[in-house]
Structure formats: structure tokens, C-alpha cells
Amino acid sequence: MEKPFTCENQTKSGFSENTLVFLYVISTPLVGAPFLFPAAVKYLLLSNNAYYWLEDEEKLKTMNSLCSLGSTSFLLSGVLGSYFINSINNRNTSLLATFFHILGWLFCFFFDKYSHYFPLIGMCLWGISTQLLSQTKFSVSAFYESRKHLVLAMIGGSVGMSFAYMQLMVNIVDYLSRIGFNAPYLDITITQFIVLVNCFFPLVCIFIFYYIIPTQPFLTPVTDYCNRVSLSRSQISTAFPSLNNEERNSLVASQLAIEVNRCKEDVPFKWTLTFKEQVFSITFIGFTIVYSLLWFIRLYFTVNMKGILLDQTNGDIEYTDKIINIFGLSLGTTFITAILVGVFVDILGINLFLVLLVLSSLLILLIFSSFTPFFFLSHLFGIVLCIFCYSYFIGCSFSFLTTEFGYTHLNSTQGISSTIAGIFTILYNYWDSYIHSHFGKNFLFPSIIAIVINIVILLISIYIRIYSMRWNSFNSNYFFFINKRHTVK
Numbered sequence: 001m002e003k004p005f006t007c008e009n010q011t012k013s014g015f016s017e018n019t020l021v022f023l024y025v026i027s028t029p030l031v032g033a034p035f036l037f038p039a040a041v042k043y044l045l046l047s048n049n050a051y052y053w054l055e056d057e058e059k060l061k062t063m064n065s066l067c068s069l070g071s072t073s074f075l076l077s078g079v080l081g082s083y084f085i086n087s088i089n090n091r092n093t094s095l096l097a098t099f100f101h102i103l104g105w106l107f108c109f110f111f112d113k114y115s116h117y118f119p120l121i122g123m124c125l126w127g128i129s130t131q132l133l134s135q136t137k138f139s140v141s142a143f144y145e146s147r148k149h150l151v152l153a154m155i156g157g158s159v160g161m162s163f164a165y166m167q168l169m170v171n172i173v174d175y176l177s178r179i180g181f182n183a184p185y186l187d188i189t190i191t192q193f194i195v196l197v198n199c200f201f202p203l204v205c206i207f208i209f210y211y212i213i214p215t216q217p218f219l220t221p222v223t224d225y226c227n228r229v230s231l232s233r234s235q236i237s238t239a240f241p242s243l244n245n246e247e248r249n250s251l252v253a254s255q256l257a258i259e260v261n262r263c264k265e266d267v268p269f270k271w272t273l274t275f276k277e278q279v280f281s282i283t284f285i286g287f288t289i290v291y292s293l294l295w296f297i298r299l300y301f302t303v304n305m306k307g308i309l310l311d312q313t314n315g316d317i318e319y320t321d322k323i324i325n326i327f328g329l330s331l332g333t334t335f336i337t338a339i340l341v342g343v344f345v346d347i348l349g350i351n352l353f354l355v356l357l358v359l360s361s362l363l364i365l366l367i368f369s370s371f372t373p374f375f376f377l378s379h380l381f382g383i384v385l386c387i388f389c390y391s392y393f394i395g396c397s398f399s400f401l402t403t404e405f406g407y408t409h410l411n412s413t414q415g416i417s418s419t420i421a422g423i424f425t426i427l428y429n430y431w432d433s434y435i436h437s438h439f440g441k442n443f444l445f446p447s448i449i450a451i452v453i454n455i456v457i458l459l460i461s462i463y464i465r466i467y468s469m470r471w472n473s474f475n476s477n478y479f480f481f482i483n484k485r486h487t488v489k
Contacts, residue, residue: 024158034126068299
């Protein structure tokens, strides 16, 4: 007899889902997403004398493009992550992702002297690693029901801890440089020494992930792998006594494999849509547009944060560095914020929360715009909004897609949505080059464009909210009753 599909028997460790969530969270900054904090990445690269042959202006453009490439590769590899999980299983994908992460550090900070393309490869490896690990870790949410959004928020929000981790590395490198530290017995820079020490932690995580990542994400190949998943054979026999055996078996065979955490008959109708129907639905298309443009705006703000602040403060470099340092260290609290945010999502629903997320993004742009009077408390409020946004930025797509369509095609739909967002980040690279070529250090016009884009996606997110409410009010929400109605006809 097949064992029940539980979290404990899906991992080699035998840990419960709560223990796994804890381990997933604390491992995230160690195998995180360094590219999410461009200011820290650029500092470390400069301290390692990267691209030393370029002029200062050209070096800035190159590093901006380099940092946005990390987000681009993260998003574009969405489909790749789905392919790896389906091909080599969930656990092996996590091990491969951790190996990619280590290679990313080596390519960016050790191989950069051999070719100027190696940092580009390293940044791509970081992006791919983050995508693969996000997909493998989110599989644990299948074992939750009422707390699903909280779990997604905690795992996704923990990626924000990479901000504090990177800022800590910056502060350590800065401190060691000031005291004149030299790496013993090694002919390497201070930055390279810190990077080598840092690479020890992902090596440890490779062994940890082998024991705590399940091989099979979300579901098993058996249709009735829980007490009741959708229409089991006994339910069909009871509901449709007029059907003969052939018709009854045909109906059973047509049922989709529904998620393990939905062991009851009230499976939402949207969860049973085919992959094609999900991808071409209004909610999926609308969300993909919102998600893609949010990444576009996030890149503009984080990549150019120092320039935007200098423009707003009339060149006050000391105050700007102070705000960026607070920003980086504060973003390390996104995991704590994610707990609160996850509760909000469970209470408010993902559609309403998406509206609030986009609205917060708009407020951030307004607070840090050059035409807005600034003071320290306003910037602190802006940083608080950043923590709120970034704590759920990674988990947002998983929460939305699992709520709307369930887990059956999650890896594929999330991969497509992520890849489309990646195309928008490629477009951002051209936009960033245009900004620096035509506007220099004046960010007034680019900020206005970003605000207009944010207003557009706010309207789209409001439309998604209204559309979902109207759809649910005019359509049955349960698979069981829709099948029954259609069969009686």
C-alpha cells in the first residue's frame, strides 16, 4: 500500500514542514541573491578593481548593466527551473543551484581578470541559482492549507535577507581595508578573501539541502493519493448512479491530479483548467504584465538608488551613503516583515494585497523623487515601504498563481510568467543606458516615466481584483458541482 504523501516521508531528514520552513529561511542569505542589492555588488566589484581599464562613467554603465543582468537571468530562467525539476527532480535541482551560486562568486571576483565576460557569466549563474532554489523551496507550501500564503511569504521574504548579508560583507571589506588587513599566505585582495570565506557556507548548504529538499514537488502521480482529492471513484459512483462502468471509468480517467493539500471535494474550478486555459486567461495575462513592470520599476530604483538620492539631496554624498547603508541593513528584516505580510495576505486575499503592493511601489517612487521635498523621516518611511514590498516580492507570483490555479501546472505557469518578466528586464538594460546617455545625473524625467508606469500597473491590478470578484460571483467555484451539472445534461 502506498504511504501517505506527507512532508516527513518526502525528505531524507524526516523533518516536519515547520522545521523545513525554518531551515529554508535561515539558509537563504547563505545561498541568496546578491544581485538584488546592486549598490553592494558594485562596491565589492570596485574594491576588487574590476573593469579597471574603463573610465569612471563607462565603468558605472557597465556595472549597472551587470547588476540588472542578475535579475534578468533570474527571471528568464523560470522555464529552465521548471525543466530541471521535471527532469532531474526537486532535490537534485537544489544541489545544482547551490553549485551555480558558488561558481557565480568565483566568476565575478576571481576569473574577472582573465576575461571581462566572466563577471557577466557569474551574474547569470547567481540569477539561475536563485530561480532554481526558489522553485524547489516553495514546494513545501503544498503541505499547508490555511497558512499557505504565510509560508510563501516567509520563504520568499527571506530572500530579502541577502540585502543585509551583502551590506555586512561591504562593511567588513571596508573595515579590513581601513585597518590595512592582508590575507595570510594568499596573494589575493581583501574582497577575494571575504568571498572565499563566504563560499564555505554554500558548500555546507549542499549537504543540508540533500536531506531537507523533497524529490517530488507538490504532488504524486496517483490521482487519489489522499483521503479525498477531487472526485474519487466512490464519489463518482454515488453521485452518478445512472452511469455504466465504462462511462464512470472514463470520467475518473479525465480527472486531473489535484493538489495534496486539497484533500476534499470542494476543489476550485479554476484549479482544474488545462495548462493552455490558464496561460491565456485574463487573470494570468494581467498578473504577468503587473509582475513584469514591477520588476522594471524595482530595477530602476535599486540600480540607480545612489544617483536618485544624490539628485534629490543636491549631491550630499555623506547623507546618501548613510541612507543606503540603513536601506541595506534594514532589508535584512524582510523575513520578520514577511510573517506579518503573510498574515495580511491570508486575511485580505492575494488580489487585494497585489493592489496594496503596487500602491506601495508608487509611494516609494514619489518619496525618493527629486521633485519631492525630503527629510530623514520621509526616507525612513520609504525604506519601511521597501521592506514591505521586498518581503513578498519573490513569493508574490507563487501566491497569486497557487490561489488562482493551484499547483497542478505551477512550475510551468510560474516559469512562463517569470520568463516574460525577464524580457522586460532586458528592455530595462536599454532604458538604463538611455538614461545615463541622455540625462546624466538628472533623474527627474526617468522618475516621472517610472511613476506613470506604476500608475498603469496599479489600474491593471485593480482591474484584476474586480474581475476576480465578478468571476467568482457569476461562476460556481467548485469542480465537483460543475462536473455534476454537466454530466446530468
